Amino acid sequence: MELNRRGFLHLLGAGAxxxxxxxxxxxxxxxxxxxxxxxxxxxxxxxGCRKCEFACDQAQGLSGRSRESFEDTSVFDQPRRMVADAYxxxxxxxxxxxxxxxxxxxxxxxxxxxxxxxxxxLVGALTTAENGAVVYDAGKCMGCRYCMVACPFEVPAYEYSxxxxxxxRKCVFCFERVxxxxxxxxxxxxxxxxxxxxxxxxxxxxxxxxxxxxYPDKYVNNVYGEHEVGGTRWLYLAAKPFEELGFLTxxxxxxxxLTETLQHSIFKFGIPPLLxxxxxxxxITAFKDDSSHxxxxxxxxxxxxxxxxx
Numbered sequence: 604m605e606l607n608r609r610g611f612l613h614l615l616g617a618g619a620x621x622x623x624x625x626x627x628x629x630x631x632x633x634x635x636x637x638x639x640x641x642x643x644x645x646x647x648x649x650x651g652c653r654k655c656e657f658a659c660d661q662a663q664g665l666s667g668r669s670r671e672s673f674e675d676t677s678v679f680d681q682p683r684r685m686v687a688d689a690y691x692x693x694x695x696x697x698x699x700x701x702x703x704x705x706x707x708x709x710x711x712x713x714x715x716x717x718x719x720x721x722x723x724x725l726v727g728a729l730t731t732a733e734n735g736a737v738v739y740d741a742g743k744c745m746g747c748r749y750c751m752v753a754c755p756f757e758v759p760a761y762e763y764s765x766x767x768x769x770x771x772r773k774c775v776f777c778f779e780r781v782x783x784x785x786x787x788x789x790x791x792x793x794x795x796x797x798x799x800x801x802x803x804x805x806x807x808x809x810x811x812x813x814x815x816x817x818y819p820d821k822y823v824n825n826v827y828g829e830h831e832v833g834g835t836r837w838l839y840l841a842a843k844p845f846e847e848l849g850f851l852t853x854x855x856x857x858x859x860x861l862t863e864t865l866q867h868s869i870f871k872f873g874i875p876p877l878l879x880x881x882x883x884x885x886x887i888t889a890f891k892d893d894s895s896h897x898x899x900x901x902x903x904x905x906x907x908x909x910x911x912x913x
């Protein structure tokens with residue numbers, strides 16, 4: 604979708620002069636050519652065991668809860684999101700026609716190929732590692748939480764319970780574990796049905812499209828994360844449209860095309876950061892709302908067609 608719609612232009616009108624004078628943005632490369640590491644999630648294979656949640660908790664030293672506590676299925680009664688001591692969560696999506704066969708979806712940081720959080724961070728606390736993982740350095744973080752505003756997937760959490768040394772918290776793709784111990788991410792290592800596949804992004808995209816071509820009745824013809832917001836390192840296959848499984852409908856344009864322009868304006872013109880990132884937050888909200896509205900309109904239009912009309 605295009606971000607230069609009427610409401611968006613009105614939203615950015617006050618700061619347009621400053622932003623237009625900023626440096627040109629970098630080139631937009633094809634995300635399918637990125638050869639960093641990634642994870643392919645086949646949601647048709649997930650059984651909702653939550654062992655990935657336990658593995659993450661243990662590997663990252665989060666809540667320290669017992670293995671048995673992650674066997675509690677009552678958490679599926681309500682949708683959950685990531686919090687400071689839970690980098691990943693699995694949600695259940697009941698299917699009306701097959702109530703005994705719900706679909707389970709694992710969520711975590713999507714590790715964007717062109718991450719908005721990295722672009723928005725003024726002090727370099729968030730960076731992209733050599734293998735593509737988006738990692739966090741608490742020692743550099745100044746607690747501005749611009750990364751939380753910039754993230755199109757609403758992932759980063761904040762330690763509000765720690766008033767003295769709060770940190771931004773999110774999945775780091777087990778970067779240290781992969782780099783120093785030559786292991787794969789903990790969630791993929793523990794996943795019993797092998798619905799998580801870790802490897803190079805180009806190879807996983809090829810594998811995903813191969814599965815779709817081989818089993819067209821099993822999967823929707825789409826790999827979520829291949830193009831969304833410039834591409835992500837977590838890629839998904841599903842049997843149902845992704846918007847029915849809690850996935851946000853986002854355009855292909857990388858969010859850093861907004862955040863970098865705003866950041867350049869901060870340093871070049873001395874404009875108060877809170878003002879610019881307030882505009883950024885409203886802009887991204889408008890971006891999401893417009894995308895969702897477009898998806899809903901398309902769905903309504905489709906459902907209003909007579910049977911047999913394509």
